Amino acid sequence: NAGVTQTPKFQVLKTGQSMTLQCAQDMNHEYMSWYRQDPGMGLRLIHYSVGAGITDQGEVPNGYNVSRSTTEDFPLRLLSAAPSQTSVYFCASSYSNGGGAGGYTFGSGTRLTVV
C-alpha cells in the first residue's frame, strides 16, 4: 500500500520556468491538498480538492494551479517559477476534510529550489 506518492523528490528550476509536481494516492480518499513548508513558517495550504473536478484555493494560491480529473491524482503546476517559491511541497489526502475526523496522510515531499 503506497499511500501518497509525490514526484519528483528534488527539483531545481530557473526563474520563469514552469513545471508540474505530481501527487497520487491509492487510498480512494476524496480530499486532497497541497501544502508548502518554509523554515519558521510552518505548513501553509496552497490548494485543495474535495473530489474529482472540484478544487479551491487555500491560504497561498498565487502562482500555482491545480486540477483534479481523477480521484487518485492531484498535480500542482507552477506557472512561472519565482525564487519565493523555493520550498518543500507536501501533498496530503484524507477521507474527510483535513481538520475533520481521521486526519491527513502526507507524501514524502518535493524539495524545490528556484534560482
Place this chain on the structure above:
Amino acid sequence: LAKTTQPISMDSYEGQEVNITCSHNNIATNDYITWYQQFPSQGPRFIIQGYKTKVTNEVASLFIPADRKSSTLSLPRVSLSDTAVYYCLVGSNYQLIWGAGTKLIIKP
C-alpha cells in the same frame, strides 16, 4: 480562526513522559485538534486527534480541557526515536491553523 501557539523546543530523556501543550484560545465549536509528528526529510505523520476530553491510542494520549482552549499531547516513556518536530493542527472544513511546531529532542 483559532491561532495556535506551542513551545518552539523541548528536551527530555529516554524513558520519561513528555507533555507538549498547544494553546488555541479562539477554537470554534466544530474544530478538531490533531497532532502530527515530522522527521527530517519526511512528511508529517498523524499521531492522534480529539474533539474534547481525553483520547488515547497505542502511541500517545491527548488531553483536552472542558473549555478546549488548549490541548496537551502526552508521549509516555519516550525513546531516542521520538526526536522530531510535533505540530498541533486546529480546525475543520479546511479552515485550518497549524502551529509552528515543537522540536522535541530526546537525550540518552
